[in-house]
Structures are given as C-alpha cells and as structure tokens.
Amino acid sequence: MRDNLLDVENLSMRFGGLLAIDDLSFSAKKDNITSIIGPNGAGKTTVFNCLTGFYKATSGSMFLNKDNKKLDLKKFSDFKVAQKAGVARTFQNIRLFPQMSVLENMMVAQHNKLMIASGFSILGLVNAPSFLKKEKEAIEISKYWLDIINLTNRADDNAGDLPYGDQRKLEIVRAMCINPQLLCLDEPAAGLNAKESAELNKLLLFIKNEKKTGILLIEHDMSVVMGISDHVVVLNYGKKIFEGTAKETKNSPEVIEAYLGTED
Amino acid sequence: MEYFLQQLINGLTLGSVYGLIAIGYTMVYGIIGMINFAHGDIFMVGAFVALISFILFALTSIALPIVLLLTLLIAMVFTACYGWTVEKLAYKPLRKSFRLAPLISALGMSIVLQNYVQAAQGARIKTLQPVIQGGFNFFEDSNFTVTLSYLQIFIVIVTIVLMAIFTLFITRTALGRAQRACEQDRTMTALMGINVDRTISMTFIIGSSLASVAGMMFVMYYGVIDFYIGFLAGIKAFTAAVLGGIGSIPGAMLGGLLIGLIETFWSGYISIEYKDIAAFSTLVIVLIFFPTGFLGKPDIEKV
Numbered sequence: 001m002r003d004n005l006l007d008v009e010n011l012s013m014r015f016g017g018l019l020a021i022d023d024l025s026f027s028a029k030k031d032n033i034t035s036i037i038g039p040n041g042a043g044k045t046t047v048f049n050c051l052t053g054f055y056k057a058t059s060g061s062m063f064l065n066k067d068n069k070k071l072d073l074k075k076f077s078d079f080k081v082a083q084k085a086g087v088a089r090t091f092q093n094i095r096l097f098p099q100m101s102v103l104e105n106m107m108v109a110q111h112n113k114l115m116i117a118s119g120f121s122i123l124g125l126v127n128a129p130s131f132l133k134k135e136k137e138a139i140e141i142s143k144y145w146l147d148i149i150n151l152t153n154r155a156d157d158n159a160g161d162l163p164y165g166d167q168r169k170l171e172i173v174r175a176m177c178i179n180p181q182l183l184c185l186d187e188p189a190a191g192l193n194a195k196e197s198a199e200l201n202k203l204l205l206f207i208k209n210e211k212k213t214g215i216l217l218i219e220h221d222m223s224v225v226m227g228i229s230d231h232v233v234v235l236n237y238g239k240k241i242f243e244g245t246a247k248e249t250k251n252s253p254e255v256i257e258a259y260l261g262t263e264d
Numbered sequence: 265m266e267y268f269l270q271q272l273i274n275g276l277t278l279g280s281v282y283g284l285i286a287i288g289y290t291m292v293y294g295i296i297g298m299i300n301f302a303h304g305d306i307f308m309v310g311a312f313v314a315l316i317s318f319i320l321f322a323l324t325s326i327a328l329p330i331v332l333l334l335t336l337l338i339a340m341v342f343t344a345c346y347g348w349t350v351e352k353l354a355y356k357p358l359r360k361s362f363r364l365a366p367l368i369s370a371l372g373m374s375i376v377l378q379n380y381v382q383a384a385q386g387a388r389i390k391t392l393q394p395v396i397q398g399g400f401n402f403f404e405d406s407n408f409t410v411t412l413s414y415l416q417i418f419i420v421i422v423t424i425v426l427m428a429i430f431t432l433f434i435t436r437t438a439l440g441r442a443q444r445a446c447e448q449d450r451t452m453t454a455l456m457g458i459n460v461d462r463t464i465s466m467t468f469i470i471g472s473s474l475a476s477v478a479g480m481m482f483v484m485y486y487g488v489i490d491f492y493i494g495f496l497a498g499i500k501a502f503t504a505a506v507l508g509g510i511g512s513i514p515g516a517m518l519g520g521l522l523i524g525l526i527e528t529f530w531s532g533y534i535s536i537e538y539k540d541i542a543a544f545s546t547l548v549i550v551l552i553f554f555p556t557g558f559l560g561k562p563d564i565e566k567v
Contacts, residue, residue: 118438
C-alpha cells in the first residue's frame, strides 16, 4: 500500500537451529503507533535489530517509505540507518551518554547537519557566523524538545544524574532530534511508575499527532500499549499470532492463550 | 634556589613534549579502549619529518618564523597521514576482534615503523644545528646563572596554544562532541547517524599531528635523533597518560608535565643515570594509591 510507512514482508531470522522470527509480515502506517507485543523471547527485539541493521535478516524484506521513495532497509547498516533511512531507536536499557550534559546529548543527535555547517570543524573552531547560526538553531530545537519534557532547567546537568523516568523521556526526545521517519522504541515504559508512564503516553501521542512520526513500540506495560496503540501485532515464538486494534487484541483468544496458557 | 628554578624551566619544557604525546595515547584509549603502542613511533616519524624539512628549508632563504610555521604544518600533515594509515591498516580490520588483537597489531606497527625509518634514514644518529638560539639570563651575578632560552619559550608557547585549540575542539565543535559520544557508547553514537569509523580516524589524525609537534620540539631541543627515540619517549608519555588517568585529556596534559618535572628534578638533584627509573617508579607508586590516575574516573558498573 502506498500510505504505509513500513512494510515488513516475510521476514525470517535464523540463529543456527533457532528460528527467532518466522515469516513475519506486518505494516506500520505513518502517524500511527504500532505496538509489537508478545511473551518474553517472542522475537520482538530481534525485529528491531533487523530493522536497524544490527542483524542481517535471513530472508524477507523490509521497506520504508521515505518522501514517496521505497527504501530497502536491508541495504542500510551502522550509522546509515539513522542518517540515510531516518530510523531511530532506543534500547531496553538506557543508553544516554551519561557523562555529557542533557543539552549535549541532544546536540550529538544533530551532529550531521552541524558537521556540514562547521565545514568539518574548521569553521567551528574559528566560530564562523554561519556555523554559529546553525548551532543556535540546533540549540533551539533541543530547547523545544526539552521544554516538552520539562527538562530545560536541567539542560546543563549530566544526563547520568537525572532520575530514571527523565532519562527515559530524554532518550526518546534525543531520538527525535535526528528527525526520524520511524521511531522504534524498545520497552520505553520499563521501570516507570504509573505517573511516569502516563507522561510517556502523552509524549508518544504528541510525537504521533504533532510530528507525524510513525512509532513502532515494543512494550510489556499493557496500560501503555492499550492506551495509545492504533495497531497491535502479537508475536509468539517468532510467529505473528494476531494483528488488529488494541480492543480486538484484548479480546482475542489466541493472544490470551499465548500469555496465560490454555486450560486442559 | 637558582638551581631549582633552572630545573623547573627545563622540567616544564620536557613536560610539554610528553604532554603532547600523551594526549594521543589517552584519546585513542578513550575512544577504542586500546593502547596504541605505535604512537611513540609516530612521534619519531614526526621528528624525522621535521628534521628533513628543517634541512631543506636551510637551503632556502626563507625567514625563520615562516620556516618554523611551515615545518610545523608539514610535520603535522605528513605524520597525520602516517597515523591515519596505521589505523586503517592495523586497527580497523581488527575492531570487532578480541581485545588483545589490536594491541598486538600495534606492537607490530611499532616495529614496522622503526625498521622502516631505519632502512630509509639509516641507523646512525641525525643531528640538527640549533634553529633558535639565545635566551634570557637571570641571576648572572650569583654563582649559578639561570637561563631561559628562546627555544624553551617557543616550545611552551606552542604547546599551550595547541592544547588550547585542542581543548576548544573537543568541547566546542560537533566533531569533538561526537568523539566524546563515541567514548561513552559507540553503538548509540552510530544510531544517532554519526559515522563512527570516521570519528575514530579523526582521533588518530589529531593524536598523530600533536605527536608530530612533540617530535619537532624534541629535535629542536635536543638536536639529536635516531630511529629508536620513539620507544622511550612513547613509554614515558604513556606513563604520563596513565599517571593523569588514562582516557582523561586534562589528565594527559597534567601527567606529561609531572613526568617532565619529576625526571628533570631527579636528574638535577639525585642521579642523571637513573632518570628513567624516576618516572616509572612514580607511576608504580601513584597507581598503588590512585589506581585510576589523578584525573581518571573510576569505572563504576551499575548492577
């Protein structure tokens, strides 16, 4: 379909004798939150690792629709996933740069445009006006996002010193600084309390509605998944067992079986 | 008192040279976690390039300040190419290998560079006539005259200027920021769309060009070099980096100065024959009491 942001077709990933993803197909729409859920070991993170070039998928294809061009995500690896394809991701554990300030974390994500503006650092060293202008813009963008998550007053503190919930949110807005088409979030609500996950929901809805960025979400916290997902894909043992809206998923016998087991 | 002052001046000069080399060690360690044992030899190559360029310029009638500047630039550019090539050939292919592999490869590169220079330039020592002569004399009426030569001033000033530019580069520019990001989390840096390989190459280029400046200072200060100078100077700069806390850039500068001072005072007051022992025993003692060096951050792993 034309309006799909991401098309995953017949994706399989094999590690020796283990088929971690088995013939998985799903799509994610632009300005939609698509959740991938499933019991532990279902292959959710493996899907992300394939999408972001950490693993080379054994077979199948992944296409990203960027500016009406179909990009084959299999062809991108390493830094090009973010730079060329515009796919951003976070991990299950927090991966900020803990010894850099909050603002610097945001600026690192805007490295590529600053690098060009600074003439590969030469203009940056002499503080050329063209570079200063670009840098100021980058700071403005950072400030915009920090305002949204209420961290502007802590911009100069080390990211590692923030409370856990703030670090989670900072990771997400940092990923937004690379201007992604698709934002892949791996368990962003893990370890958050009820108030913090409500704030997270708000932030994700803002990104979806205001920034029109597609979000792919792996999550165990059902209050997050059911509260904000437009579309849910359920995996078990690497296979897709169900796909539908949040409400349909909640009532699906297959999903209940995968999570709770069957009565014998 | 006069004697002490003289040793202080000499120590600071020597310390500047060590500090410049130590930055290269500490940067590479910070970003890819390996000790670049070929760095001392990169310094040696820098000294040779500077020597050759001085000799060539001596044939022309270009004014001294321009000669100094041009030599500085030529040494930096050539040596940066060496550093870049060494990284591409010897370390990059081993990046995903086990931790010791690039270390062994570095030792190999060190031997290759030494033998290459020995084969290309001969094994005998090379000498350079003093390029900058004269200086200020203090306390001339007492029994010990303190001399602060123009060359020493030149060395210290160039070092301070380079370190200032370098500090600005690391703290202010996008590339410096990317470099610090790589030090903390390379995977995440790549996911921010930053070309990590290129950032690592830049680290080698910058480290090598600073080492080449140290090489140029060395050949001007001592006037004698051979293909083997990189070994001892390299080991001492490495000591300096560890002393200051490996991975920490201000630490490398501080460590360099300390090693220079300790070595000079030891040879001035105790024994010149055993001056190398002074630097290394300091290292042992410091590591017992400050295992992470003076400015190094302890590696705390959160469970």
